[in-house]
Amino acid sequence: MSERTYIGDLKSKIGEEVQISGWVNVRRDHGKLIFIDLRDTSGIVQMVVLPNHEEAHRIADRLRSEWVVEIKGMVNKRPDKMIKEGEENGELEIEVLEINVMSEAKELPFEREAELNLDTYLDYLPLTLRTKEKKAVFKVQAVILQAFRDFLNSKNFIEIQAPKIIGEDAEGGAGVFGVDYFENKAYLATSPQFYKQIMVGVFERVFTTGNVFRAEKHSTTRHLNEYTSLDFEFGFIKDHHDIMKMENQLLQFVAKELKEKCQKEFDLLKAEIPEVPNEIPFMKLREAQEVIKKEYGEDCLDEPDLEPQHERWLCEYSKKKFNSDFIFITHYPVDKRPMYTYEDENDKGFTKSFDLLFRGIEITTGGQRIHNYESLIKGIEKKGLDPEKFSFYLQAFKYGMPAHGGLGMGLERLTAKFLNVNNVKEATLFPREINRIDTLLNK
Amino acid sequence: MSERTYIGDLKSKIGEEVQISGWVNVRRDHGKLIFIDLRDTSGIVQMVVLPNHEEAHRIADRLRSEWVVEIKGMVNKRPDKMIKEGEENGELEIEVLEINVMSEAKELPFEREAELNLDTYLDYLPLTLRTKEKKAVFKVQAVILQAFRDFLNSKNFIEIQAPKIIGEDAEGGAGVFGVDYFENKAYLATSPQFYKQIMVGVFERVFTTGNVFRAEKHSTTRHLNEYTSLDFEFGFIKDHHDIMKMENQLLQFVAKELKEKCQKEFDLLKAEIPEVPNEIPFMKLREAQEVIKKEYGEDCLDEPDLEPQHERWLCEYSKKKFNSDFIFITHYPVDKRPMYTYEDENDKGFTKSFDLLFRGIEITTGGQRIHNYESLIKGIEKKGLDPEKFSFYLQAFKYGMPAHGGLGMGLERLTAKFLNVNNVKEATLFPREINRIDTLLNK
Numbered sequence: 001m002s003e004r005t006y007i008g009d010l011k012s013k014i015g016e017e018v019q020i021s022g023w024v025n026v027r028r029d030h031g032k033l034i035f036i037d038l039r040d041t042s043g044i045v046q047m048v049v050l051p052n053h054e055e056a057h058r059i060a061d062r063l064r065s066e067w068v069v070e071i072k073g074m075v076n077k078r079p080d081k082m083i084k085e086g087e088e089n090g091e092l093e094i095e096v097l098e099i100n101v102m103s104e105a106k107e108l109p110f111e112r113e114a115e116l117n118l119d120t121y122l123d124y125l126p127l128t129l130r131t132k133e134k135k136a137v138f139k140v141q142a143v144i145l146q147a148f149r150d151f152l153n154s155k156n157f158i159e160i161q162a163p164k165i166i167g168e169d170a171e172g173g174a175g176v177f178g179v180d181y182f183e184n185k186a187y188l189a190t191s192p193q194f195y196k197q198i199m200v201g202v203f204e205r206v207f208t209t210g211n212v213f214r215a216e217k218h219s220t221t222r223h224l225n226e227y228t229s230l231d232f233e234f235g236f237i238k239d240h241h242d243i244m245k246m247e248n249q250l251l252q253f254v255a256k257e258l259k260e261k262c263q264k265e266f267d268l269l270k271a272e273i274p275e276v277p278n279e280i281p282f283m284k285l286r287e288a289q290e291v292i293k294k295e296y297g298e299d300c301l302d303e304p305d306l307e308p309q310h311e312r313w314l315c316e317y318s319k320k321k322f323n324s325d326f327i328f329i330t331h332y333p334v335d336k337r338p339m340y341t342y343e344d345e346n347d348k349g350f351t352k353s354f355d356l357l358f359r360g361i362e363i364t365t366g367g368q369r370i371h372n373y374e375s376l377i378k379g380i381e382k383k384g385l386d387p388e389k390f391s392f393y394l395q396a397f398k399y400g401m402p403a404h405g406g407l408g409m410g411l412e413r414l415t416a417k418f419l420n421v422n423n424v425k426e427a428t429l430f431p432r433e434i435n436r437i438d439t440l441l442n443k
Numbered sequence: 444m445s446e447r448t449y450i451g452d453l454k455s456k457i458g459e460e461v462q463i464s465g466w467v468n469v470r471r472d473h474g475k476l477i478f479i480d481l482r483d484t485s486g487i488v489q490m491v492v493l494p495n496h497e498e499a500h501r502i503a504d505r506l507r508s509e510w511v512v513e514i515k516g517m518v519n520k521r522p523d524k525m526i527k528e529g530e531e532n533g534e535l536e537i538e539v540l541e542i543n544v545m546s547e548a549k550e551l552p553f554e555r556e557a558e559l560n561l562d563t564y565l566d567y568l569p570l571t572l573r574t575k576e577k578k579a580v581f582k583v584q585a586v587i588l589q590a591f592r593d594f595l596n597s598k599n600f601i602e603i604q605a606p607k608i609i610g611e612d613a614e615g616g617a618g619v620f621g622v623d624y625f626e627n628k629a630y631l632a633t634s635p636q637f638y639k640q641i642m643v644g645v646f647e648r649v650f651t652t653g654n655v656f657r658a659e660k661h662s663t664t665r666h667l668n669e670y671t672s673l674d675f676e677f678g679f680i681k682d683h684h685d686i687m688k689m690e691n692q693l694l695q696f697v698a699k700e701l702k703e704k705c706q707k708e709f710d711l712l713k714a715e716i717p718e719v720p721n722e723i724p725f726m727k728l729r730e731a732q733e734v735i736k737k738e739y740g741e742d743c744l745d746e747p748d749l750e751p752q753h754e755r756w757l758c759e760y761s762k763k764k765f766n767s768d769f770i771f772i773t774h775y776p777v778d779k780r781p782m783y784t785y786e787d788e789n790d791k792g793f794t795k796s797f798d799l800l801f802r803g804i805e806i807t808t809g810g811q812r813i814h815n816y817e818s819l820i821k822g823i824e825k826k827g828l829d830p831e832k833f834s835f836y837l838q839a840f841k842y843g844m845p846a847h848g849g850l851g852m853g854l855e856r857l858t859a860k861f862l863n864v865n866n867v868k869e870a871t872l873f874p875r876e877i878n879r880i881d882t883l884l885n886k
Contacts, residue, residue: 103840103844126839142602145602164607165620165631181620184880198572199872202573226606236464399570400548428604429642430605438835439835
């Protein structure tokens, strides 16, 4: 056969004979007429097989959902009355001339339109990912990821590769997977934190994207045991506000890219691309707790962190008060942040750290880090940890580091919140959970 | 102080007062005159501290290598006789007015110019990565990686996230790391193979970049226990030549990007950006073995694979005969390739698979995959494996897959070969080996 035409390009081929390839989405048998909706990566189109094309009709009679076929057909404009308004390729129909079956498929385990529960959806991912809704989610995810890189490249950040196998469970036990590393025990990295800091000493500005691993036993709609972390880190900052500004610009760029490349996907999923303000509002944790008390009547002033309900309230407040879907909360207590977090000289006991909240949930954690060697050793000891175990990481500071900081965010959670997908597992291609790695695990 | 000027931009600031920040590369004390080479992410510059700037002179007296400083200084053009030809910023010198120490550094464990053995280099990576040669290697690596993505995005591939924790050590034991996954045993993925194939069923064309893990006990100059794999896979192909063509174009694009963005780094490392021919030559394994016999006198006709020396000879031959640094070797025996490899109908016992050789070594493995469900089950059984263990993966084929294929290549090896770096560990930021994860492991 001749050159393949993508279904997304059929509009420009009316009156022409084309060859298209794809999957049978559905086949409807009207006796003499057989209708086929054919799907390829670019779209979907209705085709009709007329009885006068006998060979094609005989083959069409056998076709079922998910069979892979090559079709030779004529692109016909529908009469005005027959145009399906608002439907993809609704103004045209393919008259099938020849069919070549490339792959058959077994009968599907459920109807294509069936509402599946999460477990069934996950059991059949190689099939259930093939819907246009799911494809939209992961197309958007790919665009977010590339926008993250493009923005940082434009700001002279260098991409680095951080290792996932680490030697010491240095930060202290909870939530780390063990690895059998030849004769030794190793662990899976929960973040690229140490490596990106080390690389600030080399390149000043670095970013990395890759899988990280959390051995969290709870299975919620917002946690994953393995996810893609988007991280950047840069030096010669004044304080955490430089990082927040960088993230602010990054999010504006991501939103712009999504508008250009994914409006169709957002429309399909009935989600809105967020407006990112020029200056995302920010407040200290204690101010945020005052707001919660005043506006929502709950006293959480003595708590060292925000509960999920508090995050939802603060987002609601930010929308109402500042017309912003985003709000930074800064100055978490020293005790609640990792040992490398920078304490505010002018607000002792509190750190130059921040969370970014968006549509009711934290989507980023970041902050300025300690760059002074002696202070960092003190920070490690204060957490009851052994500086000796951090000797490799500590070299970066021993041999001169500028003031620096950065942030990390989960790509899947970000995708889910952008698209209003309720469960982060539905914004993860192959989610790992305590009882499932692709298939359910034996207990 | 005022706005920071990058050292790379000083040429346009002659006669101006600037603020620059960076690391002291070296400091030379000539009594009254103190010279400092200052380094930032963009370059290096010589500075002089005159005794009449007393405060700056007193601080400069204390400075040592790797201290991080902010400098206020005047950009002076050197007299014609004093211009250092061929040296970065050789036409100018900074007269230091003020120095602000941001971070001190301990005394270095070795001289900056010392030739280090590999173990010492690896022991001190947070420091030893700071040389301009090492920075050049990893800048080039970042550009290769982004070029890989940009090319595939331009060809309508979608980026996917493949999980690294897998449930079954399905392909059979050797070379896989075990993970303690709650109450179960899991493994680290040796490649994203199954997931990218599954995703061909969803998006037709996909790529992914991420860490993979090989529990290989040998420590050589070409192997790593963890590396970054660049993978793509696409459907509706005719045969493996479609994949080879795609790789050919990809490599041309990578070379073009390197020429535009990294000529300086290649010059520094005395390496040449390869010319990628419009059609990389290809031959079957058996033809290649005939060449080896005829040209180099070694009879390896009965061997199922190529030894390292054979790969070197074939590259030499390709350069001489076809003026190509690259050569594809196709049609490895069915027995030597994974169970999903497509057998050539017209050359039974041999597969539509290929390796790409470049400058003496294999840099890519790829091929067409089996897309027929029943054939794939047979392929699995033929390898003595249990199809039941592949049930999740097999769904993709059960529910209709087009002819497809793809390839994988190691980013670190590719970087090393492009730059003529002898040991792949020196093209890996934080290489994992049997006895080392950052620091040497206890036995």
